[in-house]
Amino acid sequence: MEIILKEDVIGLGYKNDIVNVKAGYGRNYLIPTGKGVIASESAKKVLAEELKQKAVKLAKIKADAEALAEKLNAVSLSFNAKASSTGVIYGSIGNMQIAEELQKLGFDIDRKIINVKDVKAAGEYVAVVKLHKEVAAQVPFTVTVEMDKPETPAEEAPVEKKPRKAKKEETTEVEEAPVAEETPAEEVPAEEAEAPAEEEKTEE
Secondary structure, eight states: OEEEESSOBTTTBOTTOEEEOOHHHIIIIITTTTSEEEOOHHHHHHHHHHHHHHHHHHHHHHHHHHHHHHHHTTOOEEEEEEEOTTSOBSSOBOHHHHHHHHHHTTOOOOGGGEEOOOBOSSEEEEEEEEEETTEEEEEEEEEEEEEOOOOOGGGGHHHHHHHHHHHHHHHHHHHHHHHHHTGGGGGTHHHHHHHHHHHHHHHO
């Protein structure tokens, strides 16, 4: 028997295909589960009309995509990003940034259909916009960078001077220490005071 498939069936066919199956398979499985209907003459006419209308819609969708692609192919974008002293961009330029720039030009493009690798350096690149399964546009864009100035060594000088000052203070303390030790030398008269006592013992 002939069956019009209402959805894809693995190993049998795709939606809207007309297939020949055994009567038991069609009546006991395909029709009860809603996967197909009997391909009567009236059903075939309905299917033909649906396919015709669908073809018209698909053709219009493709034509609209081709018209938009032609406009996008005439567009070129430019980005100016800040970068480190090595030239690496802070962040990156990707499909989100490209979608935002296209929005400014009047193109409402979903960033999900923009194919581009994240850019992290200056240069010239191309983003591919997939508008239809058979239609794509190429949007060139240029990235320039403004690099940060490298730090000068003079800024690190004050940090090196601090430990040197501390060493000078320690040296001063060590030099002053001997001055305090000179005081015992003045106690020599005390020894001389004991000398007369020894002389008196000798006279006795």
